[in-house]
Amino acid sequence: MSHISLKNAGVQLPIYDSHSLRLLRLPSFGRAKVGTQAVSHAGSTMIIHALSDVSLELADGDRVCLIGSNGAGKTTLLRLLAGIYAPTSGSIGVEGKVYAMLGNNMLLNNDATGYENIQLIANLYHWPKGKMADFIRDIEEFTELGEYLSLPVRIYSAGMQARLAFAMGTAHTPDILLVDEGIGAGDAHFQQQAQDRIHRFLGTARIIVLASHSVELCRKICTKAILLSKGREVFFGDIEEAFRLYSEPVN
Amino acid sequence: MNTPMATVAMDDQFAQGLPQRLFVRTMVNLRTSFTWAWLDTKCQYRRSRIGPLWETINVAVMVSGLALVTSGLFGGNIGDLIGYIGLGIIIWSAISTLVIEGCSTFVRNTGQILSSNISIDLYVGRTVSKALIIFAHHLALYLVGLVFGLVPLTWISALAIPGILLLFLNGSFVVTILAFICARYRDLELIIRNLLQVAFMVTPVFWNYQLIGAHRKFIVDYNILFYFVQIVRLPLLGEVPSAQIYLVAIGTTVVTFFVAVLTYYKMRRRLAFFL
Numbered sequence: 001m002s003h004i005s006l007k008n009a010g011v012q013l014p015i016y017d018s019h020s021l022r023l024l025r026l027p028s029f030g031r032a033k034v035g036t037q038a039v040s041h042a043g044s045t046m047i048i049h050a051l052s053d054v055s056l057e058l059a060d061g062d063r064v065c066l067i068g069s070n071g072a073g074k075t076t077l078l079r080l081l082a083g084i085y086a087p088t089s090g091s092i093g094v095e096g097k098v099y100a101m102l103g104n105n106m107l108l109n110n111d112a113t114g115y116e117n118i119q120l121i122a123n124l125y126h127w128p129k130g131k132m133a134d135f136i137r138d139i140e141e142f143t144e145l146g147e148y149l150s151l152p153v154r155i156y157s158a159g160m161q162a163r164l165a166f167a168m169g170t171a172h173t174p175d176i177l178l179v180d181e182g183i184g185a186g187d188a189h190f191q192q193q194a195q196d197r198i199h200r201f202l203g204t205a206r207i208i209v210l211a212s213h214s215v216e217l218c219r220k221i222c223t224k225a226i227l228l229s230k231g232r233e234v235f236f237g238d239i240e241e242a243f244r245l246y247s248e249p250v251n
Numbered sequence: 252m253n254t255p256m257a258t259v260a261m262d263d264q265f266a267q268g269l270p271q272r273l274f275v276r277t278m279v280n281l282r283t284s285f286t287w288a289w290l291d292t293k294c295q296y297r298r299s300r301i302g303p304l305w306e307t308i309n310v311a312v313m314v315s316g317l318a319l320v321t322s323g324l325f326g327g328n329i330g331d332l333i334g335y336i337g338l339g340i341i342i343w344s345a346i347s348t349l350v351i352e353g354c355s356t357f358v359r360n361t362g363q364i365l366s367s368n369i370s371i372d373l374y375v376g377r378t379v380s381k382a383l384i385i386f387a388h389h390l391a392l393y394l395v396g397l398v399f400g401l402v403p404l405t406w407i408s409a410l411a412i413p414g415i416l417l418l419f420l421n422g423s424f425v426v427t428i429l430a431f432i433c434a435r436y437r438d439l440e441l442i443i444r445n446l447l448q449v450a451f452m453v454t455p456v457f458w459n460y461q462l463i464g465a466h467r468k469f470i471v472d473y474n475i476l477f478y479f480v481q482i483v484r485l486p487l488l489g490e491v492p493s494a495q496i497y498l499v500a501i502g503t504t505v506v507t508f509f510v511a512v513l514t515y516y517k518m519r520r521r522l523a524f525f526l
Contacts, residue, residue: 013524014524016435016524079523082367083368084364084365085523086520086521103362107363107367112293123287152297
């Protein structure tokens, strides 16, 4: 059983600058417009209200996409779910093994080969050693990278890196998969494969949270959606309803 | 910043900041982070013919230069000095790698910390393991010294092993502290680099501590870094370190452990905000 529960969770990002050390007074962000809904002051530090008052309950089988314009708080919410950010208000509870794939997988070592990187991720995420051969075969089949897997990752194209990262994220099935635009880099064939894989992966009833600007991709993978605007949760529920609200002009 | 922090029910991401568990986690993550650092080293060898051994060559050159100057300044046979200075520089380079790399541990990995959810302890472990691997490379010079009879090999030499362990154990707590604090206060890394240069001059790494005048003896007596140099160097020179040296080194490690716990406790939740 995996489960995610957010209760009025918010993330306020402080902007640290050299003023906090106060050795010298140097030009800073002091003149930025503050006191608006998005930015405020706490002492000398500026605070960005990246996410406020989000409440969610997700359980096994939920496939949710995050939609909203740039800066709406999609990545912040994913980082909150991944445990990268701690909530500054409200609370969060996450049950289950989380794999966060935010951006292209930065953990990859560019000078190491594809195979070495698989071993690296397996090591860092504590994949069971006994099943390594299965994982590797699975990744070989999915990525279709062939002999490229024996070459350093730095020579891979963006799409090839996305394939490898996605294959590794889903090889040792996590309970909760968080994806931020990661699939977008691949070609149409890869997108189709990724969808198939996610559907198969969901046969084991897990949670997926996906942030994407691709309406088509969201529709194919997800059933629910969270619509964010300026760090606030505008809507959480049926995906079609969310897209209808999103496409409405903002007044 | 005094923003109130809410309670988190998340299983281990933040609850793992529980102080008493830091030590256990350090041990558990040892293998994982060592494997990570080993891959880094392998890749380094791939791009340059002798990889990290370049640094060992730097050390060898520096030792020769310093031995030449020191024997000229203070007198003494260069053959006797080179063992003392060589071991001193090898140990010092471990200390300096730990401090410098420690400062940038989180800052350097900003992208990875913000985009994946592996335990941040692994970044600390990677830095410490990397320093250990480089140190092991430098020990090749010790072997050369053995072959040429510049350093003695006795049973006492084995006492260096607990010394090295203590040096790196303390090092891992220092790396934890520096990694957090330097992520928050970016000026500190530059200040620390400067201080480290001064510390190299002040610490009896390449000069004989017995030659110091009585009125400046405090430079040696109150220099914690010197004790860490000595717990490794003395046994390799065939001397048993005094109980005082061990007590200071162990005492320091206990203190840095608790400071690391405190740093973790105070800053772990806000780490991603610093980056």
